[in-house]
Amino acid sequence: MQSIVISCYLFYDICLTFSSQYVHILYHILGADVFRLNFSHGEHSQKQELLNVIRAVEAKYDHPIAILGDLQGPKLRVGTFSNKDGEVLEAGQTFRLDLDDTPGTNERVMLPHPEIIEASEVGHELLIDDGKMKLEVIGTGDGYLDCKVVVAGRIKDRKVSSCDMLI
Secondary structure (H helix, E strand, O other): OOOOEEEOOOOHHHHHHOHHHHHHHHHHHOOOOEEEEEOOOOOHHHHHHHHHHHHHHHHHHOOOOEEEEEOOOOOEEOOOEOOOOOEEEOOOOEEEEEOOOOOEOOOEEEOOOHHHHHHOOOOOEEEEOOOOEEEEEEEEEOOEEEEEEEEOEEEOOOOEEEEOOOO
């Protein structure tokens, strides 16, 4: 028997407004036996409520229902900028990521993760704003990374960065 995985990622309002009816229909009529809860969105209290509903349906039909908890990976955020709208970085431009908590400019911003700065090497890539921008490390020093902007864009306060290395 093949499992049917139902994702409540886009259906939080439906799941919570019509939760027991919705879960009942998905399980009993459509045959879902796995429910995916995306913990990247919504409140933990909402997840608990949905979990309780799923467990109630499970008890009603005396059949196990699996719950897949989808957890967000680590998010590394840059600091803030002097300009409330952030800064536009152009392809080919040099941009510094450092440990200085002074508000950022078009030339630099704080990356409050010394472990990333220490582990980075020339050639490593960093993605900003969930991958909309790309930086390549071209130089390193004590407490900073000098990067070349590979994919241009606007960088704003607290945007997420990720890197292509294991720490």
